[in-house]
Amino acid sequence: MATKSLDKAQKEQAILQTASLFFARDGYRNTDVQAIADEVGVGKGTIYRYFGNKEALFRATANAAMEHLVSELRPILTREGDPIALIKEVALAYCRFYSQHPHYVEILIQERAEFRGSIPDTHLIYRAKNRSLFEDLLQRAMALGLIRKLDVNSVTTAFANTLYGTVVCGCLQGQSDDLVALAVPAIDLFLTAIQVDNGVTL
Amino acid sequence: MATKSLDKAQKEQAILQTASLFFARDGYRNTDVQAIADEVGVGKGTIYRYFGNKEALFRATANAAMEHLVSELRPILTREGDPIALIKEVALAYCRFYSQHPHYVEILIQERAEFRGSIPDTHLIYRAKNRSLFEDLLQRAMALGLIRKLDVNSVTTAFANTLYGTVVCGCLQGQSDDLVALAVPAIDLFLTAIQVDNGVTL
Amino acid sequence: MATKSLDKAQKEQAILQTASLFFARDGYRNTDVQAIADEVGVGKGTIYRYFGNKEALFRATANAAMEHLVSELRPILTREGDPIALIKEVALAYCRFYSQHPHYVEILIQERAEFRGSIPDTHLIYRAKNRSLFEDLLQRAMALGLIRKLDVNSVTTAFANTLYGTVVCGCLQGQSDDLVALAVPAIDLFLTAIQVDNGVTL
Amino acid sequence: MATKSLDKAQKEQAILQTASLFFARDGYRNTDVQAIADEVGVGKGTIYRYFGNKEALFRATANAAMEHLVSELRPILTREGDPIALIKEVALAYCRFYSQHPHYVEILIQERAEFRGSIPDTHLIYRAKNRSLFEDLLQRAMALGLIRKLDVNSVTTAFANTLYGTVVCGCLQGQSDDLVALAVPAIDLFLTAIQVDNGVTL
DNA sequence: CATGAATGAGCCTTCATTCAT
């Protein structure tokens, strides 16, 4: 055949892709590196050559998942426009992302389960790296008088945790294909709570 | 000596307790049943006699954790009084519980990681069994005109997911000893959102 | 109940009986002493009190089987009458015995399989103890001129091995309920061969 | 070194050979796969790679034994010449084979003891596959008027069982190095019985 | 005497990782 073998980058991507699916479907510990190699069509040694060991391979999949997520959310977070609308939009995009890639949720759970404590959670690293963008949105909304004076940090954490809880529990309950619908009430409650004129001081 | 050895129930509890800590600290797959036996001071065979196999032992710890949680929340959920106050109280109790028993969070994560799909998640079974009590509180509050007309089911789910996300992410970030403080903003946002006179229609 | 528990001898017999069936059905190594105890309805400790250990229990079943066999064959071997007829009769009785108690065949195989070499085979001990009775029959027949001059020892061994082979292979092939029919041709060939007037010198 | 390690087929043979000896000497259940690996000088994993599991390894030894036996008997069974002489020759070869490889007898016993019923006995499978060759010899002898009119099937079974009984009992009695001498009387009795001019109708 | 809970040595099997080709 013409392209008998993929080039290095393509092969790495193929391994990552397959590993991701296997880790999500079978769990980290139940996934045999050999099975990934067989599925991709490379030797087991190649995987070790590319990724060093099983743990590193796994982490690479977790990172790729988060990179993927960020690549979808960043454009929204950095877009001009009504901050309230953007907050809603990014929240929905977050849910839609996991709805389209439910195995990423499993990856996050697997990571925590297997490596709890030994290294910082990839999910939280990415949250930390990007939360300032979300906080900027809140600041902007506050400056425009669209939302009440709130502790931006606490509210960001609360919202992030709410979305996380919704996505994870939704997937656990087999509603991964409808995470958006599941999240809408939670998002609306959040927006309701932060907006002005509700006569309540938080 | 008087109490040379524990009675059957005590021994079972001791095994469950130790298993719980080991599973939480090392993960399900990284925990050697022998290590649990050694720590408890019984033979490995005794553990197998009591629980059948490693998986059953693990599930027993997950169940015990949930029973424990329920035993703390039920009295609040079934208490008379201001529903809004009770909602807040039960949410705080939920967080306090996990703050005091952070390893239970790990147990839930481990369960999902290892047995995803093969059996319904213990956490969700318990949530399902007890959610009607929470919904009753919302209904009561609604009847009293304390909160807006909302879809009780959706709101319950949203709130449960929020608390779950807060607890899990809090533990992941090493803030397990202060889950209550972490949750307060989220709880207040929720209460703000559902209460009347905020001029917003959900 | 009146006879709440069996007396010592009865209990020993019951254990032996059950052990025999279990060892034959499941094999020595696959038989759990606990299972025997449960089936008999006694404590496991009782079995150990009566028989010492699993191996001794097994040997006791092998011995009982052989005692049983001998108790059926002896009367024939020691009976007066036509030696040729008695030879045939004892051979048929041997086969009939195993046809009626096919699990004894398994016991013999199990014994050999598990204890090969470590102790003399029960089956062969009994054969040795009783072969002189068979040889007496041959001597008698020879003295009466009914059979040719043969080496009694060799012929006895040859016949015993033939019957053994027939019984064992018959059972292995699932023809344990018809060992007699299977043996008749072999027995007749044997009788034909040893009798006079066949013009052949062995 | 030139032949640093054995090639695949050689290694498989070495494992089979060693396994065969261990299973025969210690019994199936008492043989530790690790011990075989150590003796052969390979890792335990290698054995599992080659044979899958302990049972399959065992069955492979049983099959190899039978293939070996057949490879020795077939040339005789298919040779031209005096059928009576060939019958005697093949019988002697059968005994000589087990005399030279007495551990194969143990393998057959072990197989039956451990797997009774769960799978057809290897020994009997091979007997079934090759008995027609022996029956052909009998037919030929009958056609030539060398032996009486007999039921070929019954006689074949009788003879096979006789040889089996002789070999097994011979080995059990520690006479494995002289099975041929042990069998000669039985073989001669058989040949005497089937040949013509003995004035008896079976 | 009888019991059966407790024990722990023993063994099969898996799979991450290595390294000779």
Place this chain on the structure above:
DNA sequence: TATGAATGAAGGCTCATTCAT
């Protein structure tokens, strides 16, 4: 550079035996 055969540490589970009650 790619491969995949070989490795062996690790761990789940069983069950004969003991002994306190």
